[in-house]
Amino acid sequence: MNRSKKIRIVGLIAVMIAFMIPSIATAQSKKEKDELKKEIYLQKEEIRKQVEEARKMAQEELKRLPKVYHFDSFWDDKSSTLRLSKHFDGETIKSSRTFQVDENIKKIKIELVGECEDGEIKVAILLPNGDPMKEVLIDPSADLQWSHVLILKEEKSKYIGSWKLKIESDDAEGKYSLVISTY
Numbered sequence: 001m002n003r004s005k006k007i008r009i010v011g012l013i014a015v016m017i018a019f020m021i022p023s024i025a026t027a028q029s030k031k032e033k034d035e036l037k038k039e040i041y042l043q044k045e046e047i048r049k050q051v052e053e054a055r056k057m058a059q060e061e062l063k064r065l066p067k068v069y070h071f072d073s074f075w076d077d078k079s080s081t082l083r084l085s086k087h088f089d090g091e092t093i094k095s096s097r098t099f100q101v102d103e104n105i106k107k108i109k110i111e112l113v114g115e116c117e118d119g120e121i122k123v124a125i126l127l128p129n130g131d132p133m134k135e136v137l138i139d140p141s142a143d144l145q146w147s148h149v150l151i152l153k154e155e156k157s158k159y160i161g162s163w164k165l166k167i168e169s170d171d172a173e174g175k176y177s178l179v180i181s182t183y
Contacts, residue, residue: 128161
């Protein structure tokens with residue numbers, strides 16, 4: 001049963017109860033009143049079950065939605081953070097993103113966290129010249145936590161420019177979170 005149908009059913013049940021409550025006051029015998037009270041109780045239980053099921057469906061739906069990446073600034077005009085995260089539910093995807101490192105940056109901090117119950121998630125971080133900086137495979141063998149700080153002194157030019165991030169999953173059930181901060 002789809003979500004909109006469930007919502008309509010819950011609404012109909014609520015309307016039925018609203019019309020049944022005044023019926024108790026007009027019922028003639030104790031037996032009629034008891035039957036109406038029982039019916040109201042059963043309808044309330046049905047609503048409670050439907051609401052609980054709708055809540056669970058909403059939570060599952062939220063897990064399936066991709067988290068939106070965002071770019072925000074902190075500390076000063078030169079500092080920034082990029083956060084990417086995604087929950088996979090048996091998906092196979094290939095995606096790429098870019099981010100810019102400006103000349104005035106002195107440090108880059110990269111943090112990657114992930115876990116995968118089934119399948120695999122690959123994350124590749126490529127330097128502006130296309131060379132791999134880091135390639136990581138997240139699979140069921142272990143949860144992953146990796147971080148790296150680059151202090152840009154010598155060979156600074158190879159880090160300045162447009163970096164590329166590649167994310168691939170193969171029937172993955174898991175998640176990852178990648179945070180890149182520049183100072």
